[in-house]
Amino acid sequence: MPDVQPDPAPMTYRITNTALKTIANTAQQSRDGLETGGILLGTDHTSDVVITSAGTPGPKARRASHSFHRDLDHANQLATLAWQNDGSQWIGEWHTHPSRDLTPSELDLTSYLRHVHDPELRLDRFIAIIVGLTTQQKVRMQTWIITRTHVLPASLLIHEADPR
Numbered sequence: 001m002p003d004v005q006p007d008p009a010p011m012t013y014r015i016t017n018t019a020l021k022t023i024a025n026t027a028q029q030s031r032d033g034l035e036t037g038g039i040l041l042g043t044d045h046t047s048d049v050v051i052t053s054a055g056t057p058g059p060k061a062r063r064a065s066h067s068f069h070r071d072l073d074h075a076n077q078l079a080t081l082a083w084q085n086d087g088s089q090w091i092g093e094w095h096t097h098p099s100r101d102l103t104p105s106e107l108d109l110t111s112y113l114r115h116v117h118d119p120e121l122r123l124d125r126f127i128a129i130i131v132g133l134t135t136q137q138k139v140r141m142q143t144w145i146i147t148r149t150h151v152l153p154a155s156l157l158i159h160e161a162d163p164r
């Protein structure tokens with residue numbers, strides 16, 4: 001008889017409307033053919049990830065057609081504010097692909113894997129959202145979950161604020 005393992009609790013990934021709006025608005029910059037992006041801040045619990053806010057690139061970001069380097073000082077400031085505000089932490093990043101191919105590039109995967117293998121970050125998974133604009137300038141997004149062993153697509157639900 002094979003062991004019967006209980007299914008692991010299904011993970012849900014949620015995002016607030018505020019974070020979605022920041023991504024959709026900031027992504028419009030990439031109409032110039034250069035990538036843009038920012039950090040993702042939120043909470044990561046055993047079965048539930050909530051993206052509470054999304055960062056903008058910051059004044060010192062370096063934008064190119066196939067790469068994007070965020071402004072680290074800007075990202076650190078956003079992370080500190082979010083932590084003080086509601087305990088959100090750095091859990092991932094988003095960036096645009098002017099090519100409209102929403103799969104992570106080799107360069108993207110290398111940096112994501114570096115994060116999940118960095119013992120100081122203590123990240124079990126890294127959340128990446130890749131964003132493209134359609135010819136009608138509509139925003140398309142694909143979410144990816146990167147663990148030390150897997151890269152998986154995920155769907156995002158809209159997070160409704162907890163009733164108080």
Ligand SMILES: [Zn+2]
Binds near residue numbers: 095096097104
């Ligand atoms: Zn990329």
